Amino acid sequence: MPEGRTLVAGRASGHALVLAEPLSFWGGVDPATGALIDTHHPQQGATVTGRILVMPSGRGSSSSSYVLAEAIRAGTAPAAIVLREADGIVALGAVVARELYGTQVPVVVLGAEAYASVGDGDAVVVEARDDGATVRPGP
Numbered sequence: 001m002p003e004g005r006t007l008v009a010g011r012a013s014g015h016a017l018v019l020a021e022p023l024s025f026w027g028g029v030d031p032a033t034g035a036l037i038d039t040h041h042p043q044q045g046a047t048v049t050g051r052i053l054v055m056p057s058g059r060g061s062s063s064s065s066y067v068l069a070e071a072i073r074a075g076t077a078p079a080a081i082v083l084r085e086a087d088g089i090v091a092l093g094a095v096v097a098r099e100l101y102g103t104q105v106p107v108v109v110l111g112a113e114a115y116a117s118v119g120d121g122d123a124v125v126v127e128a129r130d131d132g133a134t135v136r137p138g139p
Contacts (some may be wrong), residue, residue, distance in 0.1 A: 004082075004114060004135065006128040008098070010106035012080035013138045017051040018120040021042055024060030025093065027062045034076035037138040052124050052135075053078035055095035055116070058087035070091030073101050080126040082135055084115045108133035 008117055020042050023029070028038035048071075054095030068090065071077035077097075081090060086109045094105045106128035107132035110118075114135065118124060 003107045004110040004133040005086070006096040006106070006108055006130065006133045008024070008084060008105065008107040009103035009128045009130060010080070011127050012052065012104075012106055012118075013031040013125040014050050014052045014079040014125070016054050016082075016118050016122045016124050017043075017046060017048060018079070018118060019053070019055040021053050021055075021104050022059035023066035024055045024058065026061040028059075028064075029067060029071060031071040031074055031076060034071060039081055048078045049076045049077055050082050051078050052082060052118075052126060054082040054118050055084075057063075057083055057085040058090040064089050065093035065096060068105075069100065072097035072103050072105055077105055080108070080128075081107045082115070082118065082126065083107065084112065085109065106133070109137065110135060118127070
């Protein structure tokens with residue numbers, strides 16, 4: 001059971017969408033649909049809605065926090081976000097949405113081995129607590 005660090009607490013389950021490259025929500029995700037719209041991203045066209053989004057890190061503008069918060073409000077956001085490297089901009093978007101809309105999207109950071117153990121399409125459960133996080137196989 002991969003262990004990690006919690007950036008934003010919460011619990012979520014779903015199927016993993018493992019991105020090959022970092023993603024900026026600003027210009028990279030359409031908050032109205034949850035689709036990856038970055039024409040330079042190798043997984044353009046994939047949808048993050050309801051997925052456990054697994055990506056190396058965020059990329060780019062502080063406006064990504066706003067776009068993630070808006071996607072959470074609209075119901076088009078990932079169910080949880082699993083990162084290889086901590087990203088304060090991504091975490092901030094989830095925190096803002098929690099405070100403004102009462103919606104939790106957990107954000108966790110996994111070590112390299114644990115991160116690599118999550119495969120695209122895997123059913124997983126993310127449990128992010130104050131004392132740490134786990135990402136385990138789901139139903």
